[in-house]
Amino acid sequence: MSPRELFRSNAFRIALTFSVVVALLTAGTFAIIYNQVANADVGRLRAVMADEAHAAARGDDAALRQALALRLTHDFRRMDYVGLYDAGGALVFGNLPTRPAIPVDGKSHYVASYVGGPDSAGEAEPVLFVAMARADGGIVVLGRNLQELFTLRMAVARALAIAIAPTALAALAAGVFFSRRMLKRLAEINGSIGSIVEGDLRARLPAEESGDDLDRVAGSVNGMLDEIERLLDQIASVGDNIAHDLRSPVASVRARLETTLRAPDLPAKAAASVASAIRQLDRAMLTIDALLRVSSVEARRRRSAFQAMDLSAVCADAYEFFAPAAEAKGVAMSLRAPASTPMRGDFDLLREAVANIVDNAVKFTPPGGAVEIACAQVNGNPELAVSDTGCGVPIEDRERIFGRFYRARSDEPEEGWGIGLSIASMIARLHNFQLRVEDNHPGARFVMSGSVKAPLGLTPHPPGGRKPGFWRRFCRGGSGPVAA
Numbered sequence: 001m002s003p004r005e006l007f008r009s010n011a012f013r014i015a016l017t018f019s020v021v022v023a024l025l026t027a028g029t030f031a032i033i034y035n036q037v038a039n040a041d042v043g044r045l046r047a048v049m050a051d052e053a054h055a056a057a058r059g060d061d062a063a064l065r066q067a068l069a070l071r072l073t074h075d076f077r078r079m080d081y082v083g084l085y086d087a088g089g090a091l092v093f094g095n096l097p098t099r100p101a102i103p104v105d106g107k108s109h110y111v112a113s114y115v116g117g118p119d120s121a122g123e124a125e126p127v128l129f130v131a132m133a134r135a136d137g138g139i140v141v142l143g144r145n146l147q148e149l150f151t152l153r154m155a156v157a158r159a160l161a162i163a164i165a166p167t168a169l170a171a172l173a174a175g176v177f178f179s180r181r182m183l184k185r186l187a188e189i190n191g192s193i194g195s196i197v198e199g200d201l202r203a204r205l206p207a208e209e210s211g212d213d214l215d216r217v218a219g220s221v222n223g224m225l226d227e228i229e230r231l232l233d234q235i236a237s238v239g240d241n242i243a244h245d246l247r248s249p250v251a252s253v254r255a256r257l258e259t260t261l262r263a264p265d266l267p268a269k270a271a272a273s274v275a276s277a278i279r280q281l282d283r284a285m286l287t288i289d290a291l292l293r294v295s296s297v298e299a300r301r302r303r304s305a306f307q308a309m310d311l312s313a314v315c316a317d318a319y320e321f322f323a324p325a326a327e328a329k330g331v332a333m334s335l336r337a338p339a340s341t342p343m344r345g346d347f348d349l350l351r352e353a354v355a356n357i358v359d360n361a362v363k364f365t366p367p368g369g370a371v372e373i374a375c376a377q378v379n380g381n382p383e384l385a386v387s388d389t390g391c392g393v394p395i396e397d398r399e400r401i402f403g404r405f406y407r408a409r410s411d412e413p414e415e416g417w418g419i420g421l422s423i424a425s426m427i428a429r430l431h432n433f434q435l436r437v438e439d440n441h442p443g444a445r446f447v448m449s450g451s452v453k454a455p456l457g458l459t460p461h462p463p464g465g466r467k468p469g470f471w472r473r474f475c476r477g478g479s480g481p482v483a484a
Contacts, residue, residue: 015175023168081143330367356420
């Protein structure tokens with residue numbers, strides 16, 4: 001599967017949505033964790049400093065100085081601030097030359113930009129201060145530099161932010177993996193459905209042993225196809241049996257009528273009626289033979305094994321067979337084909353399809369006209385065209401002439417049953433060809449083109465099937481011979 005098909009698929013969109021949701025949930029979770037941890041550290045520090053300030057305010061002067069000196073001695077990172085001021089506001093002990101402008105209420109106060117610490121070098125620093133009044137009128141101030149805490153916060157925030165991207169990518173990768181797996185199964189199912197739509201009722205939807213939803217659906221569809229195939233086989237066998245059963249009595253009646261027609265004492269009026277009945281029986285026999293031939297092609301469609309062959313040889317064979325009849329009628333026949341046009345298919349069936357088309361072209365081309373058989377490779381696929389300068393096909397009949405027993409209106413009183421083009425169209429579909437009729441200005445042109453890389457019934461179609469308008473036309477213009 002190409003990346004473009006993957007990115008445009010609904011499965012990939014679901015995977016992308018899932019990864020975005022996972023990223024947002026992860027970011028939200030990380031934000032909550034960060035906020036809780038940061039607030040917990042600051043809250044704990046506020047409580048500790050408030051307790052220490054109350055304890056310092058209650059102690060005597062000598063013990064307080066000793067405790068403050070010990071505090072500064074143990075502060076290896078130089079994060080603590082200490083200030084002991086007398087009643088006049090002068091510094092008695094500590095590393096705070098000036099008292100911070102905070103309320104003296106024994107509560108912690110945050111100063112975002114404090115300048116004047118012992119190691120600040122004139123830089124503003126975030127500090128948490130607590131000021132508490134002593135009994136002698138002095139004030140004790142305790143402070144804690146929060147720069148290290150904030151740096152740790154930023155490190156944690158960056159780590160969480162960095163972790164979001166891999167988490168989202170991992171979720172997206174997992175989604176792409178499972179979506180590709182699902183799309184592969186859907187492509188296989190779509191290919192099988194394409195084969196079934198083209199007429200290969202023996203094709204079945206692929207099913208695994210996982211027993212998931214797709215397997216259950218595939219099993220139900222396969223069961224339905226089994227029943228449809230059984231019913232169609234029954235219908236086909238009924239038609240074949242009727243056709244076979246009719247051949248013997250019709251042939252017997254015809255033989256008796258011929259015997260009667262040869263009787264010397266048969267009146268002229270009766271002889272004409274018998275001759276007319278024989279002609280009608282002949283037409284009935286042709287209809288029976290046509291029905292049996294259609295059934296034979298449909299049956300072979302399921303059982304044939306395609307082989308490497310040459311389409312140019314098929315055209316040359318048709319040219320050699322019909323050239324004498326065309327010459328006798330005064331129709332110029334030509335062959336335009338390369339030395340070799342390789343493909344895979346059934347030589348006999350393609351020869352019959354081309355023969356039906358060429359036969360129509362010769363039949364409906366008046367004396368002095370021309371018929372051309374041509375084939376070529378177009379975009380790596382074989383393409384065949386049979387053109388004539390006959391009466392052409394009306395636009396309203398160009399789709400219907402491929403139906404069974406349909407005959408387009410024509411000024412030529414040619415006999416036929418309208419079954420030849422139906423068989424040709426059936427054989428074309430078997431080879432994954434499209435058979436269309438175009439205008440030849442004047443006359444008509446049959447074009448048989450398409451892809452034969454995956455013949456119907458042998459190899460599933462690729463996902464998406466053949467794209468309309470992909471094949472270039474071999475000939476310009478538009479119609480083919482009328483159906484016989």
